[in-house]
Amino acid sequence: MNFKKILVYSSEAIIENKLRSALTMLGMIIGVLAVILLVSVGTGAKRYITSEFESLGTNVIMIQPGKTDKKVAMGPPVSSSKGKLTLSDVEALQRNTPNLSAVSGVMFGAGTIKNENATNNINILGSNDQFNKIFNMTISDGNFFTKEDEDSGRRVVVLGHSIKENLFGNTTALGKLVKINESEHRVIGILKQTGDKMGFNMDDMVFIPTRSALRLFNTDKLFGVRASARTRSGMNDAVNDLTNILKERHNGEEDFTIITQVTMLESMNTILNMLTYALAAIAFISMLVGGIGIMNIMLVSVTERTREIGIRRAVGAKRSDILKQFMVEAVVISVSSGLLGIIMSLAITNALYFFLPGFDMRPPFWIIPPAFMLSFLTGVVFGVWPARKASHIQTIDALRYE
Amino acid sequence: MALIELKNIHKYFKMGEENIHALDDVSITIKEGDFTSIVGTSGSGKSTLMNIIGLLDLPGTGQYFLDGINTTEMNDDELSKYRNQKIGFVFQSFNLLPKSSALKNVEMPLQYASSYNSTLNDNLIRTMALETLEKVGLSTRVHHLPNELSGGQRQRVAIARALVNNPKILLADEPTGALDSKTSEEILNLFEELNSQGVTVIIITHDTKIAKRCKRILRMSDGHINEEKSL
Structure with a gap:
C-alpha cells in the first residue's frame, strides 16, 4: 500500500476512535503547549527586562569609588572607604x-x-x-x-x-x-x-x-x-x-570600579537564557509524558485490534504494511497534536497580548519549527515499539483472538 | 493440473509438556476447479491443514506446491503476496473489520494488491469491489457497516472480499457455522455457483451434510487424511 493510502487509513482509524484519540492528543497538546508557552515566558521576560534596561540608556557607564575584582555587575553597588x-x-x-x-x-x-x-x-x-x-x-x-x-x-x-x-x-x-x-x-x-x-x-x-x-x-x-x-x-x-x-x-x-550597561546586560542575558533553558527542560518533560501517553494508547490499540491485524495479514498485508500502519497512526496523532498545540499557544498568547498589551508573551518564531519537529519525533520514537509489536503478531493466533 | 500439492506434510505442536502430532504424513493433490471438503472432528487436524493450505502457517516437514511453486521456501513477504494473489479466505466468524463499510472491507485485499499491480488505482479498486458485491447479491448494501447486516449478508461480504482479487482458491473454514439452515443453504448455493464459474473451492467443516454437497470429501482423523468420496 502506498504512503498516501496508509495516511488516509490511519486518519480514519483515529477518527473512528474519537474519544480515545482525543484524550491521547490532549496529553501531547499540553506537552507542545508547555514547550512553547514556557519558552515564550522565558524570552518574553528577557525581552521585557532588556527593553526596560535599554530605556534607561544603553550607553551608560557607572563609576563607583573603591575597587572590586568582580567581573559581573550584579549585586549591590560597591562602596569602599578606599578611593x-x-x-x-x-x-x-x-x-x-x-x-x-x-x-x-x-x-x-x-x-x-x-x-x-x-x-x-x-x-x-x-x-x-x-x-x-x-x-x-x-x-x-x-x-x-x-x-x-x-x-x-x-x-x-x-x-x-x-x-x-x-x-x-x-x-x-x-x-x-x-x-x-x-x-x-x-x-x-x-x-x-x-x-x-x-x-x-x-x-x-x-x-x-x-x-x-x-x-x-x-x-x-x-x-x-x-x-x-x-x-x-x-x-x-x-x-x-x-x-x-x-x-x-x-x-x-x-581605586574605582567601572560598570557599563553592556556588561550588565550581558550578565542579565546569561541569567535569563539559563531561565529559558530551564523552562524548556521542564516543558520537555511534559512532552515526554505526552509521548508515553501515545505509546500506552498505541499498545492498547494494538491489543484491541489484534484481530484486525490477523485479517489484514490473511488478505495479504506484509509485516511492513502493519508496521507502517501503526507507525503512521502514532505520528498522525502526535503531529496533529503538535499543530493544535502550536495554534493554541499562538491564540492564548495573542489574546493575552490583545487584552494586556504590556504582557507580551508571544512566542518567538524560532520555537515553532523545533516544537513541530519535537512532536513528530515523539510520535516516531514512542510509536516504534507498539508498531513493531503489531507487525510481529502471528496471523493464525490473531485470527482466533477474541 | 494440480493446483495444490501437499507432499508428506508433518506438523507438530507443543502444548505444555505434550507433543501433538497434528498432521502425520499428509499428502493430497487438489486440482483446479475442484469442489472439495475436508471434514473431521475438532482436534483431527483439519484447521492446521487449512492454515497450511492458506499459507497462514508453515509445515514442520514436507513440501507444499501451490500453483507449481514450492511455498515452503518462501519468506514472510512472499507468503503475504501469495495469500493476497492466490487465496481467498472465508471464516466462520466472518472476520470483517467492524468499523469499515462492506465496500471498504471488500476493497481491502485490492489495496494491498495495488503494491504489486500499479494499474490498480482507487477508481478501479472501487469498481472491482462493487462488481464483486453485486456478484454475491449485495449491491444495495455496500455502504452498511457489518453490524447493520444480517449474518448471511456478512458472510456474503466476506465471500466478496475473498473473491475480489480473483484468487485461484476459495478457502472456507466452517463458512456456515454461524448461520441458520436457510442462510447456510444460500451460502452453499453461492459456493456451488462460484465453483461452476471455475473457482476452486475448499470447505473445511465438521458437518457431513455440508460435505456431501461437495464433489470430493477428504476426512481427517488424528492427523491422517483419507479420501472418502472422489469424483
Missing part, C-alpha cells in the same frame, strides 16, 4: 574625553521635602546639568538644571512626578519654594511620569545640583559618577579614556 571620587574628577572627565557625551557626578541620600501642604520622605539625587541626557529623562514642565545652576550650587530642584502631585496636586509648582531637609529650594522643573524601571522609580525622587547636594550632606565625596558614551561602539574607548584619566588623577591607582 574617593570628587567633583574635580568629574570636571576632568568632562574636559578630556571626546568619547563621552555626558558626565555627571551623583550624590545620593534620603531626606524630607515639605511645603505648606505636605511632607514627604524622599530620595534626593544630586546631579549636574548633563544627568538628564545620560538617563533619557524627559521634563514635562520647566527645565532641568543649567550649567550655572550647577556651578554656583543654586538651591533649585527638579521634582519627580509623584512628589509634585503630593505637594502641589494640580496647582502649578514651577517657581514655588519647597523645603528639602529644612533648606529652601526653588522648583524649576517637573519630570514626566516614568513609572518603575528596574526597581528604580524617578517619580519618587527629587533632583538638585551636585554642589547643592554635597553642601546639604556636608561632604566632598561623591556617591559615584555616571557618564554616557557617545556611541555604543565607542563604549570600550570611552571606558579606556575614563580609566586612564582617573588613574592619573588618583596617583596611578585604580
Whole structure:
C-alpha cells in the first residue's frame, strides 16, 4: 500500500476512535503547549527586562569609588572607604574625553521635602546639568538644571512626578519654594511620569545640583559618577579614556570600579537564557509524558485490534504494511497534536497580548519549527515499539483472538 | 493440473509438556476447479491443514506446491503476496473489520494488491469491489457497516472480499457455522455457483451434510487424511 493510502487509513482509524484519540492528543497538546508557552515566558521576560534596561540608556557607564575584582555587575553597588571620587574628577572627565557625551557626578541620600501642604520622605539625587541626557529623562514642565545652576550650587530642584502631585496636586509648582531637609529650594522643573524601571522609580525622587547636594550632606565625596558614551561602539574607548584619566588623577591607582550597561546586560542575558533553558527542560518533560501517553494508547490499540491485524495479514498485508500502519497512526496523532498545540499557544498568547498589551508573551518564531519537529519525533520514537509489536503478531493466533 | 500439492506434510505442536502430532504424513493433490471438503472432528487436524493450505502457517516437514511453486521456501513477504494473489479466505466468524463499510472491507485485499499491480488505482479498486458485491447479491448494501447486516449478508461480504482479487482458491473454514439452515443453504448455493464459474473451492467443516454437497470429501482423523468420496 502506498504512503498516501496508509495516511488516509490511519486518519480514519483515529477518527473512528474519537474519544480515545482525543484524550491521547490532549496529553501531547499540553506537552507542545508547555514547550512553547514556557519558552515564550522565558524570552518574553528577557525581552521585557532588556527593553526596560535599554530605556534607561544603553550607553551608560557607572563609576563607583573603591575597587572590586568582580567581573559581573550584579549585586549591590560597591562602596569602599578606599578611593574617593570628587567633583574635580568629574570636571576632568568632562574636559578630556571626546568619547563621552555626558558626565555627571551623583550624590545620593534620603531626606524630607515639605511645603505648606505636605511632607514627604524622599530620595534626593544630586546631579549636574548633563544627568538628564545620560538617563533619557524627559521634563514635562520647566527645565532641568543649567550649567550655572550647577556651578554656583543654586538651591533649585527638579521634582519627580509623584512628589509634585503630593505637594502641589494640580496647582502649578514651577517657581514655588519647597523645603528639602529644612533648606529652601526653588522648583524649576517637573519630570514626566516614568513609572518603575528596574526597581528604580524617578517619580519618587527629587533632583538638585551636585554642589547643592554635597553642601546639604556636608561632604566632598561623591556617591559615584555616571557618564554616557557617545556611541555604543565607542563604549570600550570611552571606558579606556575614563580609566586612564582617573588613574592619573588618583596617583596611578585604580581605586574605582567601572560598570557599563553592556556588561550588565550581558550578565542579565546569561541569567535569563539559563531561565529559558530551564523552562524548556521542564516543558520537555511534559512532552515526554505526552509521548508515553501515545505509546500506552498505541499498545492498547494494538491489543484491541489484534484481530484486525490477523485479517489484514490473511488478505495479504506484509509485516511492513502493519508496521507502517501503526507507525503512521502514532505520528498522525502526535503531529496533529503538535499543530493544535502550536495554534493554541499562538491564540492564548495573542489574546493575552490583545487584552494586556504590556504582557507580551508571544512566542518567538524560532520555537515553532523545533516544537513541530519535537512532536513528530515523539510520535516516531514512542510509536516504534507498539508498531513493531503489531507487525510481529502471528496471523493464525490473531485470527482466533477474541 | 494440480493446483495444490501437499507432499508428506508433518506438523507438530507443543502444548505444555505434550507433543501433538497434528498432521502425520499428509499428502493430497487438489486440482483446479475442484469442489472439495475436508471434514473431521475438532482436534483431527483439519484447521492446521487449512492454515497450511492458506499459507497462514508453515509445515514442520514436507513440501507444499501451490500453483507449481514450492511455498515452503518462501519468506514472510512472499507468503503475504501469495495469500493476497492466490487465496481467498472465508471464516466462520466472518472476520470483517467492524468499523469499515462492506465496500471498504471488500476493497481491502485490492489495496494491498495495488503494491504489486500499479494499474490498480482507487477508481478501479472501487469498481472491482462493487462488481464483486453485486456478484454475491449485495449491491444495495455496500455502504452498511457489518453490524447493520444480517449474518448471511456478512458472510456474503466476506465471500466478496475473498473473491475480489480473483484468487485461484476459495478457502472456507466452517463458512456456515454461524448461520441458520436457510442462510447456510444460500451460502452453499453461492459456493456451488462460484465453483461452476471455475473457482476452486475448499470447505473445511465438521458437518457431513455440508460435505456431501461437495464433489470430493477428504476426512481427517488424528492427523491422517483419507479420501472418502472422489469424483
